[in-house]
Amino acid sequence: xxxxQDNVSVGAGGQFQVSAxxxxxxxxxxxxxxxxxxxxxNRMSQDTExxxxxxxxxxxxxxxxxxxxxxxxxxxxDIEERQITAIIGPSGCGKSTLLRACNRMNDFIPEVxxxxxxxxxxxxxxxxxxxxxxxxxxxxxxxxxxxPFPKSIAKNVAWGPSINGxxxxxxxxxxxxxxxxxxxxxxxxxxxxxxxxxSGGQQQRLCIARALAMEPQLLLMDEPCSALDPISTSRIExxxxxxxxxxxxxxxxxxMQQAARVSDMTAFLDTGVLIETGETDQxxxxxREKKTEDYVSGRFG
Amino acid sequence: MSxxxxxxxxxxxxxxxxxxxFSVLCTLLTWFSVVLLxxxxxxxxxxxxxxxxxxxxxxxxxxxxxxxxxxSALWGTVWLIGVTAVISIPFGVAAAIYLEEYAKKSxxxxxxxxxxxxxxxxxxxxxxxxxxxxxxxxxxxxxSVVAGALTMTLxxxxxxxxxxxxxxxxxxxxxxxxxxxxxxxxxxxxRHHVLPASIPGILTGVILAMxxxxxxTAPLIMIGALTYVAFTPDGPMDSFTTLPIQIFNWASRPQExxxxxxxxxxxxxxxxxxxxxxxxxxxxxRSARGQRW
Numbered sequence: 065x066x067x068x069q070d071n072v073s074v075g076a077g078g079q080f081q082v083s084a085x086x087x088x089x090x091x092x093x094x095x096x097x098x099x100x101x102x103x104x105x106n107r108m109s110q111d112t113e114x115x116x117x118x119x120x121x122x123x124x125x126x127x128x129x130x131x132x133x134x135x136x137x138x139x140x141x142d143i144e145e146r147q148i149t150a151i152i153g154p155s156g157c158g159k160s161t162l163l164r165a166c167n168r169m170n171d172f173i174p175e176v177x178x179x180x181x182x183x184x185x186x187x188x189x190x191x192x193x194x195x196x197x198x199x200x201x202x203x204x205x206x207x208x209x210x211x212p213f214p215k216s217i218a219k220n221v222a223w224g225p226s227i228n229g230x231x232x233x234x235x236x237x238x239x240x241x242x243x244x245x246x247x248x249x250x251x252x253x254x255x256x257x258x259x260x261x262x263s264g265g266q267q268q269r270l271c272i273a274r275a276l277a278m279e280p281q282l283l284l285m286d287e288p289c290s291a292l293d294p295i296s297t298s299r300i301e302x303x304x305x306x307x308x309x310x311x312x313x314x315x316x317x318x319x320m321q322q323a324a325r326v327s328d329m330t331a332f333l334d335t336g337v338l339i340e341t342g343e344t345d346q347x348x349x350x351x352r353e354k355k356t357e358d359y360v361s362g363r364f365g
Numbered sequence: 366m367s368x369x370x371x372x373x374x375x376x377x378x379x380x381x382x383x384x385x386x387f388s389v390l391c392t393l394l395t396w397f398s399v400v401l402l403x404x405x406x407x408x409x410x411x412x413x414x415x416x417x418x419x420x421x422x423x424x425x426x427x428x429x430x431x432x433x434x435x436x437s438a439l440w441g442t443v444w445l446i447g448v449t450a451v452i453s454i455p456f457g458v459a460a461a462i463y464l465e466e467y468a469k470k471s472x473x474x475x476x477x478x479x480x481x482x483x484x485x486x487x488x489x490x491x492x493x494x495x496x497x498x499x500x501x502x503x504x505x506x507x508x509s510v511v512a513g514a515l516t517m518t519l520x521x522x523x524x525x526x527x528x529x530x531x532x533x534x535x536x537x538x539x540x541x542x543x544x545x546x547x548x549x550x551x552x553x554x555x556r557h558h559v560l561p562a563s564i565p566g567i568l569t570g571v572i573l574a575m576x577x578x579x580x581x582t583a584p585l586i587m588i589g590a591l592t593y594v595a596f597t598p599d600g601p602m603d604s605f606t607t608l609p610i611q612i613f614n615w616a617s618r619p620q621e622x623x624x625x626x627x628x629x630x631x632x633x634x635x636x637x638x639x640x641x642x643x644x645x646x647x648x649x650x651r652s653a654r655g656q657r658w
Contacts, residue, residue: 169546174469201548211539213558223557224547271543278547 118145120282120312121166126180128161128170128336135161137336138180143282143329148304148313150327150344152320154359158336159316160208163284166314167203168196184282201228204275205284209291210267212259212274217242217251220259220270224278237277244310245273246303265296269303276311283307285315289322301326320360324348332356406635413628421629425595426611430622435630438611440597441510441590442579442637448514448601449521449578454571456518457525461567464526465533466555485523492520493587501588508589511601516584521574528570532563561652568649572642579638582609608634 121143128136135158143149151159161170168189170176182189189199212220221238230237238255242248247269251262259270268288275283285304289297304326307313317323323330324344331341332355340347340356351357358364424434460481468474496516506512536559544554585607594606608630615627 167546169542172542172545197548197550200546205546207539207542207546209539211537211543213540213543214562223544224549227553227557228548274543274547 117147119143120145120185121314122181122183122186123162123166124181124183126162126165126178126182128158128165129177129179130161130173131175135336136165136333139333139336139338141331141338141341143312143314145281145312146308146310147328148308148315148326149329149331150323151314151316151331151333152318152323152359153333154364155318157333159318159333160286162333163286163314163316164205166282166284167205168199169205171196201278202280203282203284204278204280206268206271206275206286206288208287210264210271212262212267212270214258214260216256217259217262217270218255221273221277224274228278241273241277242270244276244307245269246299246306247273263296265292265299268292268296268300272300272303272307276307280311282312282314285313287316287318289317289319297322320348320362332359334359409628409631409635412625413630413632416625416629417632421626422633426614430620430626433615433623433626435608435611435633437594437597438606438608438630439633439637441594441605442607442634444510444598444601444605445513445517445585445607446575446579446641448510449517450571450575452514453518453521453525453574457522457570457574458529458567460522460526461529461533462555462560465530466551466559481523481526485527488583489520489581490583490587492516493584495519496584496588506602508604509602510598510605512588513585513590513605513607514601516588517578517581520581520584521578524574524577525567525570528573529563529567532566532570533559535566536562564652565649568645568652572645575641575645576638579634579641580609582607582613585610586613608637 119142123139123141123143126136126139127134137158139162141149151162153159161176164170165178166182166189170178178190184199184203188194213223215223218235218238221241222234225237226234239248239252242251247266250266251270254261259267262270268291272288288304289300292300301322304313304315308328315323315327327344329341330344330347332339332347332351332353334355340351340353342352347356348360351360421434422439423436424432425437426435427433464474464477468477493516496512496519500506500512500515501508504512506515540558540562541554544558549557590604590606590610594604596603598605612627612630612634615623615630618624
């Protein structure tokens with residue numbers, strides 16, 4: 065908990081994202097006069113009252129190349145604190161590549177080259193003196209397929225903190241993380257059993273718990289439900305929605321209903337280009353771009 | 366609507382027959398090698414088992430068959446294999462980790478790749494010559510256990526490296542990504558996840574390598590282990606002889622009794638091999654528990 069408080073004070077030094085900088089594409093941020101559905105208005109008024117909207121991650125003119133081919137093309141995007149931002153788009157549009165750039169997971173692919181900048185609390189993640197390991201300690205990630213370690217449930221959660229020198233009560237941290245991932249009640253009696261004995265949905269929640277144990281401010285989720293059945297999917301969606309109280313989440317999904325259900329903000333990506341971004345309601349009900357409309361209404365992709 | 370199938374004569378029966386023939390053939394060939402092995406063991410046992418007693422294990426070689434034993438050869442083999450394992454496993458596994466986890470794609474690394482694959486096919490006598498020139502003469506190690514173990518290391522290193530690389534490559538990349546995403550360094554990822562997950566495969570390679578080393582004779586003859594040794598090695602710098610050499614020695618004598626002694630020696634050699642493999646399989650089984658994806 066202490067860490068989370070620290071993070072808030074760090075965040076206070078960051079930029080405030082209320083109005084868009086003038087040099088940006090006008091459609092990158094929501095215009096204030098847009099009318100919102102009562103439901104969203106309700107949700108938003110809660111949001112704006114008890115939290116200041118701060119930008120935690122700033123992506124500027126980001127292009128990502130695989131060798132010669134460009135997967136992400138001049139993307140600029142602001143990620144606000146304690147919001148769920150969904151990145152949607154057809155397969156192969158570069159959304160996963162964009163997400164993985166946010167915690168430098170693309171570093172492991174030798175032919176990937178990056179232009180532009182991503183700053184986290186104002187600090188460039190790709191700056192010369194930035195240690196990628198440090199980046200990944202701070203920014204958590206949940207993958208497409210559940211990938212628990214072939215170890216016990218408790219060890220899965222405890223491993224991250226223990227290799228990073230956590231000094232507190234590991235058992236308490238494991239319990240807290242599992243509770244936050246809504247898995248505690250199901251596994252509390254078999255913490256020392258192998259994580260591989262869990263169902264797919266439980267494994268994915270364990271992976272979320274494992275990421276939460278590092279108490280990241282920002283959590284990246286790469287199609288976290290695509291390998292799961294509908295019931296597990298809805299449990300994870302509920303969980304993601306709850307996590308929004310504490311964490312900032314970027315979720316990549318090709319399931320539009322999912323984006324509409326869980327996210328506050330939506331960014332629509334097509335062939336590496338950011339077509340539109342805004343409040344999820346607006347993007348889905350009153351898209352500004354023709355392409356967005358075609359995509360969200362199921363006409364392509 | 367009728368499909369073309371209806372108007373074509375069925376060939377199902379012939380296909381089933383072919384499948385049957387092939388499966389019988391495979392079964393026969395499998396049993397052929399098993400039976401061959403059983404015959405060999407039976408033959409050797411019948412010939413050597415009467416000579417096999419405590420005295421055989423605790424006596425040194427002698428020119429009188431009834432006094433001769435394998436003590437020095439047995440201990441020589443244990444020493445040789447022990448020192449070879451101590452040298453070759455760390456080198457082999459380290460090389461495999463480097464090539465799989467650290468090495469970037471470059472011309473030099475491709476060269477190393479090809480060379481390791483080729484080294485595995487070099488005849489063992491060539492390693493013997495290399496060992497003689499390099500370790501015995503140039504390093505001045507003499508005809509010692511260390512010189513023999515280093516030569517054996519050269520011989521089995523490619524096997525260990527290739528098996529370990531295969532095992533490391535089989536660890537799913539999602540596991541590595543999970544570790545990296547939690548802020549693990551490359552070494553932590555290897556130490557805690559990649560190595561434990563690949564230990565069963567690495568051990569398989571080690572078993573193969575050690576089994577090869579224990580039966581190898583030619584390179585040891587080359588570096589001069591073919592001598593009458595009437596003591597057990599006390600340290601790695603002592604001279605030694607090994608079971609295969611002792612067996613070879615006895616088998617080349619004209620007297621019938623020595624041939625029986627050779628058979629008894631083979632039983633001892635096979636037993637050592639069996640105990641070693643059982644140990645490795647036990648470790649492999651234990652470390653493989655709970656490891657599946």
